[in-house]
Amino acid sequence: MAFDFILMLTANDRTIPDAAVRLREALAGGVRHIGFKDVGLPAAELRELADAIRAAGGRSYLEVVSLDEEKELASARTAIELDVDCLLGGTRAEQVSAITRDHPIRYYPFCGTVTGHPSVLAGSVDDVVTSARRLADLEHVHGLDLLAYRHAGDVPELMRRVCRAVRKPVIVAGSIDSAERVSEAAVAGAAGFTVGTAALEETFPAETSGFSAQVRGILDITARARLHSTAPRLLALVAHDSRKEHLMAWLQRHRRALAGQRLISTGGTGALIARTAPELSVRRLQRGARGGDQQLGALIATGDLDAVIFFADPTLSHGGDVDLQALTRLAIVHDTPIALSVSSADMIAATLPEPGP
Secondary structure, eight states: OOSEEEEEOEETTEEOTTHHHHHHHHHHHTOOEEEEESSSSOHHHHHHHHHHHHHTTOEEEEEEOOOSHHHHHHHHHHHHHHTOSEEEEOSOHHHHHHHHTTSSOEEEOBOSEEETTTTEEESOHHHHHHHHHHHHTSTTOOOEEEOGGGBSSOHHHHHHHHHHHOSSOEEEOSOOOSHHHHHHHHHHTOSEEEESHHHHTTOSOOSSSSHHHHHHHHHHHHHHHHTTOOOOOEEEEEEOGGGHHHHHHHHHHTHHHHTTSEEEEOHHHHHHHHHHOTTSEEEEOOOGGGTHHHHHHHHHHTTOOSEEEEEOOTTSOOTTHHHHHHHHHHHHHTTOOEEOSHHHHHHHHTTOOOOOO
16 A cells, blocks of 8 residues: 555444445545445445445445454454455454455454544553554454554654554554644555545535545545655566666666665566665565466555556567566556556656655
């Protein structure tokens, strides 16, 4: 994730009764990440919401706010039945991940001690950080849900410490109701944030009244905040053999910007990157001919990659053309930026955050 705005069709920790109507307005506003809670509407209506988000090419989220174990585990099963992309919240990570582990859903439990409804985050900053580290170590936990602005302490410090303590993405949720708070989350290193009640109440500045305009206003605020984001990006760097020198020249030119990012590459290209710029963090997959392109495709399908840079040679016939077509198709389906030329790769590099301290 690259600091995304997740619109929650919720108020006071409940899915709103007119969520279907609001969804149409939200899509008209241009939002792509949309979620709802596990309480407030029957499962059949939640299914209609999830189907509509998917049909519009969006990414769907179900956030668990039920407090007792039976309801939380039932909500995890509901998320699987609804086929949502991400399951947020909940406090029983071990039990829930035992349910979700064999499904494509991405799981982001609450870190820290969460109580009440609407939910609040209790305990010290140290307690929350310790919880975040423990949860992030679980194999089938893909990120964390942090109720930062429901905490009574120093919220910017809390966000910074949690984001720096783990290598998995952190989504900041709860009571984000101003551009200042959005910016604070970006600077702290969050991968995304949720807004529900504040959007429905049209709290944020917008060009006109109305829910669609409110969504556009928050998206504008997000775009400005993203320029100050400190969350590292996960970038795939790949090149056909005849374009590897071009990729290395591009890498040298953007070496400073790439220093704070996490790179992933197919085997041959990854080995070349490691020799050319040994200070960069690069994870090598299989060589392209041995399945590396398919491994990249899987990362696109799970939403893990922030962008793909593939220096392709259009003048020659390649055995990997089918693989490139498959990667391009997946990037379109999962709304992942893909750059196939130097100039388009430059545009991605221009959006990279400065390395954090």
